[in-house]
Amino acid sequence: xxxxxxxxxxxxxxxxxxxxxxxxxxxxxxxxxxxxxxxxxxxxxxxxxxxxxxxxxxxxxxxxxxxxxxxxxxxxxxxxxxxxxxxxxxxxxxxxxxxxxxxxxxxxxxxxxxxxxxxxxxxxxxxxxxxxxxxxxxxxxxxxxxxxxxxxxxxxxxxxxxxxxx
Numbered sequence: 001x002x003x004x005x006x007x008x009x010x011x012x013x014x015x016x017x018x019x020x021x022x023x024x025x026x027x028x029x030x031x032x033x034x035x036x037x038x039x040x041x042x043x044x045x046x047x048x049x050x051x052x053x054x055x056x057x058x059x060x061x062x063x064x065x066x067x068x069x070x071x072x073x074x075x076x077x078x079x080x081x082x083x084x085x086x087x088x089x090x091x092x093x094x095x096x097x098x099x100x101x102x103x104x105x106x107x108x109x110x111x112x113x114x115x116x117x118x119x120x121x122x123x124x125x126x127x128x129x130x131x132x133x134x135x136x137x138x139x140x141x142x143x144x145x146x147x148x149x150x151x152x153x154x155x156x157x158x159x160x161x162x163x164x165x166x
Contacts, residue, residue, distance in 0.1 A: 085112075
């Protein structure tokens with residue numbers, strides 16, 4: 001197992017992580033995830049959920065849009081899980097900035113809004129996924145794996161809403 005160091009401090013500490021996980025079917029690269037939500041309880045719940053998964057590693061967290069942009073562009077995670085309503089800079093603008101600074105980083109917007117307009121705004125900003133907060137639990141894990149494999153992920157309710165509007 002190879003060990004790697006993050007390129008700089010994350011929330012004031014130097015963190016290390018294993019970037020390769022051993023699986024029954026061979027080696028699989030870890031998916032490095034950055035969490036961004038202004039509610040500490042939601043970040044903590046997401047961190048607990050992700051840390052219980054094989055090959056998902058949380059590499060940073062932020063509670064406002066400015067910190068998300070600064071830290072995520074430095075750490076360059078594989079996936080950013082981002083609340084659409086962040087203080088400082090909203091999630092859509094954060095998404096645009098991350099996509100410009102780190103095109104290989106995928107962004108998943110988590111939102112309380114079941115709205116075609118909101119989901120489309122997220123996609124136009126460059127998001128690769130849109131997950132409703134009410135179903136964010138295990139669905140976030142699926143969304144992370146889906147966008148990391150190169151596909152777009154939308155919560156089933158959002159997919160249905162977009163299909164009805166077409």
